[in-house]
Amino acid sequence: MRRTILAIALFLTVAIGLSGMPVLAWEPATPVSSNAVYLVNSDTGSVIYEKNATQKIYPASITKLTTSLVVMDKYANSLDTVITVTKEDLATIAGTGSSVLGLKVGEQISVRQLLHGMLIKSGNDCAVVLARATSGSIPNFVSAMNAKAKKLGATHTHYANPDGLHDPNHYTTAADVYKIAHTFMSSDFLADVVDTPSYTVPATNVTPAVKIQNTNSLIVGGSPYYLSDVKGIKTGTTTEAGACLVSIAQRKALTYYAIVMGGTETTAGSTVNNTAFADTKALYQWVLKDFKMRQLLDTTTPQEQVPLQYASKQKNITLVPEKQFNSLLPTSVTAASVKLVPHNLPKQIAAPVKQGQRVCTADVMLNNQKLGTIWLVASQDAARSTPLYIMATASAFFNSIWFKIVCVLIDVLFILYLVWAHNAGHRRRGGRGQNRGNYRR
Template sequence: MKIRRFLSVFLLSVLLTALFLVPQAAALDSPVLDAKCALLMDETAGRMLYGHNEKEKAYPASITKVMTALLTLEAVDRGDLSLSQPITASHLAVTSIDEDSSTAGIEAGEVLTVEQLLNCLLIVSANEAANVLAEAVSGSIADFVALMNQRAGELGCEGTHFANTNGLHDPQHYTTAWDIYLIAREAMKHDLFMTICGSKSYDVPATNMSDVRELHSTNALISNWRTLGYIYDYADGLKTGYTDEAGRCLLASAIKDGRRLISVVLGCTTKEVNGETRLMNFVDSATLLDWGYNNFTVQTVFTKDDLIQEIPVLLSKETNAVLVHTAEDVNILLPNDVTTDMLERKVTVYGDTAFAPIEAGQELGEMTLSYDGYDYATVKLLAADSVSVNRFLQGKYLLSQFFSKPLVKILTVVVILLVLAVVVWVRMLRPKSRYGSRGRRNRGTRNYRGRRR
């Protein structure tokens, strides 16, 4: 009994030890943020790395001006405006903003070019510049706001409604962190947008009503002119925002080792940390960007020379299977706690079956790589070798396919029924013998016994 008990305890200990020795994937710790809504996108990989209330409606404040800039640049692309075109600021454009809101000091009747106005808009977040550009693009502020909402819908923004051009508070002026990303992604396709948003400062040339004006960026991730202690070495934009109702907001972009990350934080506060006042929109943005760069890496799962698996082949006597490889090298952005061998493979063959003839390099299907319910990549699978077809098997298959079609089946049944109907009809119309059947006549002759006498 003691030996059995000892063996049981020993085996249980071995099993528990083996269990704990199996490598386990630990979930990444989420970043600790102050923001009410937050989003981190890896734009290079096209993946969301982190989201918190990313589709919850919130006030965007001056991040609104990204849409204003986008519509202006699209008007330039269409030829409706040019960057060097002079625009005269109207009285309405410069007086319909809050006196204590951010401004570039543009006066009614002052003339600036479209490009100068864009710099005022994006570098110092000038509210009057947004209105001046709106009137230049659409003729009126109201029509421009309508265009903003139309364009938001076209970009797939489902939680956005604009009420003005600049983001000054209005209960009917709202968006989401996700929608801000969609708008920013489109605006970032314009080189001038990225150049301006990444500029620390800009000198507005003298105008008809002003001497040279020096503008300094409101984005503390790229400029310490306004406040110190927030510079982020890899940041290259994009746009700040603040109102009492919206809180501190920031749309940020950074690029490191060829990877571009985009972060959005909304509803941040100002905090006292160790006796120092900290603007949490800049703190949260840097935290998110660091978290994305430190916890995700691009890993090579397959090269295009790696053979994946065999796919069954029909209609050939040469072979019954063909090897496939990926169409290109497969590099996937993965969390650091997920290794390539943990990815699940799902291979889909087009049409469910591969048929000969097959040429080397022919696309036969695709493979999806996933982990924990998330699809990381879908890649095309190509045949590694050519496979010849057997003509007899091909003909037999084509014939069977032809007769398996519902219409062909119906027509076949109809033809058979018609043939049977013709046969019956012919038999019914055949003339009968006047004296009955031959058999009946023969039986009558054979049974006749003659006349009695």
């Protein structure tokens, strides 16, 4: 199923043409209170909504997405490798009061179970054990995390630990988190883990089996934040980072990522109010209901006409889009609202022209928003008329500046020749007269 969705995503991305990653100024139906938000349709790369997306923020346990990627680089094909928990591992997070699975010194547990404990229950003890086992030490692992972030294009991200506990030098941006999350979800194993509402960690040599519940309330049935379209991904909370949630939702072959950071979490009796959860659910309900994929341009409807040179059977060539153009838009937007703004549209085109020949690019505009860029191409062949071409070429030559320069040079040379000939004749006549005078004496 996931491969099918990825294939559809690739098709839709190609159908966009040259659009890149357009950022559109849509406003959600419900105001967003969280500090930094990045809502993306990953099929087209369209940023549906953003708020402080490039602002420096603290990631809390969202860090564990990168932790998982570095671990998978080593253990993807050996997830059942057993690791022994050490005293030094647990000392790393002792006294922090942070979320843990409850590992014990000497406990033997597989990489697979540690990843479940880290991603579902957000166990910091699992994170440090995995880091040490993967790279030999926490500093070495953190270096690998920073290298991984850089490789993924998360250039405004820096890590100081594998668990997300606060450190002033441990930061990211919502836009960077999207890049990391998108790569994270390309792993079938990791995607399945974070879409698990609850999980039973098997018994180990020192601990009986334990059932853990996912910290992401949007995938837990019975939660007021539950939304069936959501398939993960990870929560995070510290005082400095606030309440954070990175998630993915899928409906009708469309996939969205919501990066919601810097929310608040308060408790009233037994009720927990988490604005990161509330904002995420509201964003998904809005985009899943009000947006759909629209075909705005096809490959047959004429968009521009350009005069032809050297063609006897037709005066103009019609330009059409090279590819159909699809865009994710609110259902209230009509195709008639979309306009094309060509770049470097030629005043005329010289025949011969081949059908499909690229002529110029054009921006696809909706009001003042750029949806993408396409190529405009010739809709048909246009043959060149040889007589017209010869006459036009000759006319162009005789009217060219070079022809005029040559004519002037010829005139100058001719005048110089006449002057030279005149002077030469005068000298010859003068010489003959001198000779006759000498003879008479």
